[in-house]
Amino acid sequence: MATFGNGRRVAIVAGVRTPFTKAGTAFKSLSAIDLGKLCVAELIQRTSLSGAEVQALVFGTVIPNVVAPNIAREVALMPLLPKGVQAFSVSRACASANQAITDAADQIALGHIDTAIAGGAESLSNVPILHSQGMAEALVLASKAKTFGGRVRALASVRPKDLVPITPAIAEPTTGETMGQSAEKMAKINNISREEQDHFALRSHRLAAAGTADGRLIAEQMPVYVPPRFESVVESDNGIRSDTSYEALSQLKPVFDRKYGSVTAGNASPLTDGGACVLLMSEEKARSLGYEPLGYIRSYAYAALDPGEQLLQAPVLAAPVALHRAGLTLRDIDLVEMHEAFAAQVLSNLRGFESTYWAERAGFSEPVGEVDQSRLNVMGGSIAIGHPFGATGSRITVTLLNELRRRDGQFGLMTVCAAGGMGFAMVVERG
């Protein structure tokens, strides 16, 4: 079976991320570009990499800065990297960092380049607030007006309702359904109970708290001396609640369906700020520079379905393809990392893995199978750690590889669901 790279294996040499912090807290004054720069600079510093080795920088972000839409280029223009580094930004909702990583990996596999940095960043503390259509039209007209009177006339057309600013909602443009509503719907369709969801959320916090306490999660984070004043240091994720309990979680009111709903703020991932990135190299390049890579990309796959159906169920379609491309089955996989947008979504995805219906939709006769809980998200997931959209994919990649090494495993599988009804899966291997 020819796995990814056609003989040119792509190594994930190292990865770094900022701590993930709840929106409006420690990183509230930092933009996604700032967060991207922080983690890329630390990746270069920490790996003792010469910036001149880097040939491309690919970065993902979901809510771009309207003034500087190509975040990758802004990050690449740091003095740590040559100005000649190619840089482009990608957008695949919550799998944006995965898209960045696989795009960069493709370039390496094709032999176009040997070394790249890929990742993503998101600041949900700093989302662009937009003017209403009416206000925008008036402002454009006024800027084009040649006379003072013309400007006044243009601005006079503004109505009170136009003054209300628009904040981007996390909703599907085609269906109008918010992410939470979709998760709520999936819980109902797949018969996921409130209790199951709250237990899963509790598990996420407990495992993440344990991973932080024993230093495993800290190892993948960089300390951030918070600019501009450097009065504080953020050393670890600030959303993990080691003290939470099932009782506390079960007290929370459902947010999206107050009557029959089960999705709460406690069993969903929080709005988060953060940046994460990895260093990718061809296997030969990594070897010639004396690096011992975290691991290698064995295969990956993307899939999509109708967003009006089950918005976050596409990982179920991507995973069997990735496994097939890897020439492996779930039985060969030592560890599974699944992005936790919502407990309801993870549990729906897990049900899907076990179902022949979803297997057939993906083109296979046999289901992926039942995921062993002891191998799943062993240091928690996005519900506890947080979920800066553009950065999460890179975090999961590094978490999986680090833990695979600690457990001396061989293969790891990761999945990420994404808005638009999309899903991602990747198989990584060691040595």
Place this chain on the structure above:
Amino acid sequence: MASTYALGTEIVNGVAVITIDLPGDPVNKFNRAVKDEFVALFDRLERDLNVRAAVLISGKKDSFIAGADIEEFLELKSAAEAERLSHEGQLLLDSIHEQRTPLVVAIHGACMGGALELALASHYRIATDHPKTVLALPEVQIGLIPGAGGTQRLPRLIGVRAALDMILTGRNVRAKKAMQIGLIDELVHPAILRKIAIQRAQELADGTVKHRKHSGGMTGFLLDENPAGRRVVLKKAREETMKKTRGNYPAPLAAIDAVEAGYRGGASHGYRTESRLFGEMSMTDVCRQLIHIFFATTALKKDPGVPVQQGAPLPEIVPVEKVGILGAGFMGAGIASVAIQQGTLVRMKDADHGRVAKGFAAVRDVVKERLTKRQITKVQYSDIMSLLGGTTDYSGFGNVDLVIEAVFEDINVKHQVLREVEAELKPSAIFASNTSTIPIAQIAEASSRPERVVGMHFFSPVHKMPLLEVIEADATDTSVVASVVAYGKKLGKTVIVVHDGPGFYVNRILTPYINEAGRLLDQGAAIDAIDNALLDFGFPVGPITLVDEVGLDVGAKAGKIMYEAFGERFAPPSSMQAVVASGRYGRKVKKGFYLYDDEGKKGDVDQSVYTLLAPGSRETTAASGNQAQSRAQIPASEIQQRTVLPMLNEAARCLAENVIRSARDGDVGAVFGFGFPPFRGGPFRYMDTIGISELVKKLEELNDRFPGRFEPAEVLVSMARRGERFYPET
């Protein structure tokens, strides 16, 4: 084929484009030969009726004209000769100003001294909007005044206040600022400088060019454009100059006189006064000494720091792209701040994240100040800061080219970090210690490759202090010395190479000076009396203030090490010990010999310190509240002699013991390391001025009064016997 002429001319549409490109020199300078060429050229252009206007532009990359050739100044034998030189310069510029053909000066790069005076005499000035483009009249910095009309034309162009600011400080004015103050007429991109200059020259010939009238506003009208206002400005300038220079520097006062003469007695009186004062200044000892210092620093810029045989290749220089800094304290952060500003990647390590964050904040303060002063843009600020990384482990040290250790001044701590970091470093990496007192050889004992261990002794605050002492131990590899010298220069430092030993050079000669100040305290002298005596001597701060700045604990610790190394003549005074013991560590704890406010700003003497001082031979009773006045009256001249002479004595020993390579290095080290009065030329020039025999005599007299501390160095005694000097007589 290289031309032997500096000026080339090309006629473009009736405009003579004169390109100045001094053969065989990296920068353009005005010397006699160039001046003669100018005279002949303008004479020819004036008669050539095909030429309607002229443009002067430089053929050097990013440099216009660096001003007059200073070496020619040293050849001047009399004030009359210098006055004549100035007068000739005035005449030449005057004739250029009165030419039939208007002249446009196209400035890209530094335009200094005589070059700016030429620009002032021209009819239109265009400069490029480029960081290398700066304009200045730096003459006072070498004890002179502008001598080719600068004191006359500049105030008339930009107003007396702005002109005095430029003339009295000699500071560089960037192109944008020059545009704001009306010094130049136009600001353009370098790519179109020549084209626009030619175009403006044609317009000047056609009479169609419009000069921008610079308006000084209401204050400009009140202070610059009427005699009463100007009198106020000039009076204030004199007062401030006296306050700053304490009468040690005659040139700024002469410059004010020249400016005033032009306003009071008319133009020709002004020009005559300028020439006369230029002549007088050129013969002052201050001017000679400042020029010597200037040449010494210029020579050091070219000095690789290691001996190179004629024709032999220079030792290999390790390029420094990433620096590891151990210790994020004030020194470590200071070094980081200058390194990242030169584009070096910096990995700063300390024991915990809180300390590293404090280091980041300290670095930020330095870099932010440049942003606030608009010396850098926001993007440059963020780029510079992005080069700084922090860590509490040795991650990222694998590709570090140079480690600079700035940890606690304790040999065991130094040994520990050296062992730890060496395990992470690549073999070619250099380990430099920023210790100020511990011998490098002793630090290198913990190293498995002592040949790559060296000292880089920066001074505090690092971003402001211009000196770097590179300390070479016996085992240090030549290429390591050459590499850190080269990197030190890249950081903008004046670098002297000093041989290993306790206190190296700067701190070694400072110790007897500081100790004696303490002894004077022991004997009942008032704190401010001591400081004032040495401020009058020309030091930028007095010794007691210096101790407060450095920190009494640091000083005491260093003093102890020096005492152990050199014995009785370095015995610490009891006063300091008592004050340190009381926890008054100086400005950093806002408690020392002086009072400090909450922001650390220095106030008056803290009278309560006197109760701590050793009674010694104090002739006073501690009448409370009025102790300063009841302190012993020791004449300023005695204070100066007792503190400065042992410093000179120790400097002579350093040279005799080859701690420093030359008197030149010793002079530069003292002037740039702690502000030994530059107008005295440094300790060695000053010893020559006193006369070695006279110095020995004075030291012997002091030694009779205070046995043990003033015994003249052997080298001085033998030099006196043989009638030798440190520098040849000029």
